[in-house]
Amino acid sequence: MTSGIRHFTDLSAVSDTTLRGILDDAVARKGRLKAGERSRPLEGKVLAMIFDKPSTRTRVSFDVGMRQLGGETIMLTGTEMQLGRSETIADTAKVLSRYVDAIMIRTTSHERLLELTENATIPVINGLTDDTHPCQLMADVMTIEEHRGPVAGKTVAWVGDGNNVLHSLLEASARFRFNLNVAVPEGSEPEQKYIDWATGNGGTVNFTRSPEQAVEGVDAIVTDCWVSMGQEHRARGHNIFQPYQVNEALMKRAKPDALFMHCLPAHRGEEVTDEVIDGPNSVVFDEAENRLHAQKAVLAWCLGA
Numbered sequence: 001m002t003s004g005i006r007h008f009t010d011l012s013a014v015s016d017t018t019l020r021g022i023l024d025d026a027v028a029r030k031g032r033l034k035a036g037e038r039s040r041p042l043e044g045k046v047l048a049m050i051f052d053k054p055s056t057r058t059r060v061s062f063d064v065g066m067r068q069l070g071g072e073t074i075m076l077t078g079t080e081m082q083l084g085r086s087e088t089i090a091d092t093a094k095v096l097s098r099y100v101d102a103i104m105i106r107t108t109s110h111e112r113l114l115e116l117t118e119n120a121t122i123p124v125i126n127g128l129t130d131d132t133h134p135c136q137l138m139a140d141v142m143t144i145e146e147h148r149g150p151v152a153g154k155t156v157a158w159v160g161d162g163n164n165v166l167h168s169l170l171e172a173s174a175r176f177r178f179n180l181n182v183a184v185p186e187g188s189e190p191e192q193k194y195i196d197w198a199t200g201n202g203g204t205v206n207f208t209r210s211p212e213q214a215v216e217g218v219d220a221i222v223t224d225c226w227v228s229m230g231q232e233h234r235a236r237g238h239n240i241f242q243p244y245q246v247n248e249a250l251m252k253r254a255k256p257d258a259l260f261m262h263c264l265p266a267h268r269g270e271e272v273t274d275e276v277i278d279g280p281n282s283v284v285f286d287e288a289e290n291r292l293h294a295q296k297a298v299l300a301w302c303l304g305a
């Protein structure tokens with residue numbers, strides 16, 4: 001962030017104290033909203049949202065979040081823009097910077113996000129790439145702390161595919177100082193650079209092939225779809241993932257009050273059973289709600305409100 005522009009590209013790109021400040025602000029904003037207080041610190045500000053992939057939560061929570069803060073949004077899809085007719089991402093960044101106050105982008109390659117960031121003169125927020133999903137982890141950490149107190153020192157297990165959400169979970173484990181157990185099938189490992197960054201920045205990460213071992217006595221079990229958007233080419237096949245399904249038998253190995261977490265959308269009967277996702281330990285809809293509160297705090301930080 002040498003330019004001084006407050007981009008929110010990854011948890012590794014924002015300091016731990018800043019991330020903690022954003023989360024504290026998110027909790028405070030949620031409390032004020034529930035108490036019926038309204039303020040419009042982003043009055044007159046416009047957020048452009050670019051979607052190269054589908055979305056329900058990210059799209060609606062950023063839109064509603066901006067409105068609650070007094071700002072406005074413009075919804076763009078890559079194919080409807082000149083981006084879809086080969087205008088460069090760099091030129092797009094320069095043009096949008098002349099019109100709007102911030103850009104949120106959900107896209108394919110992480111390089112597209114970084115190119116947008118390098119060429120924009122306004123804050124850019126990562127709304128998911130093939131590599132990471134930092135806004136999701138802000139909501140997830142907020143949700144864990146809401147239910148179980150400070151996340152530092154707790155143990156979280158990831159079971160399933162080594163995907164973008166796991167990459168951000170690895171970064172979150174270092175930034176927020178919780179232990180992370182990871183069980184993924186052979187061929188679905190997360191990228192080494194995310195493991196190296198987490199372990200090189202104070203994270204404690206344990207890898208195993210055994211989902212049973214990964215969840216033993218943990219405070220929370222996290223999973224996600226077995227095939228991410230646009231990742232069909234690296235799909236491992238459902239038979240490989242079947243042992244990694246989060247079901248009641250697996251949940252029983254964690255602490256009795258262990259949280260079940262999933263960024264959604266869920267593929268019921270695949271990575272999680274109905275009994276678990278609809279069960280008493282599931283906080284998936286709190287996670288979805290907290291996307292709104294956490295992202296409002298991210299927006300306020302990016303825009304200095």
Ligand code: CP
Pocket residue numbers: 054055056057058059128136263264265
């Ligand atoms: N969890 C999440 O990012 O959901 P959407 O794909 O619906 O935005």
Ligand code: NVA
Pocket residue numbers: 128163164165224225227228229263264265
């Ligand atoms: N890993 C999933 C997350 C969806 C919110 C995907 O990228 O499709």
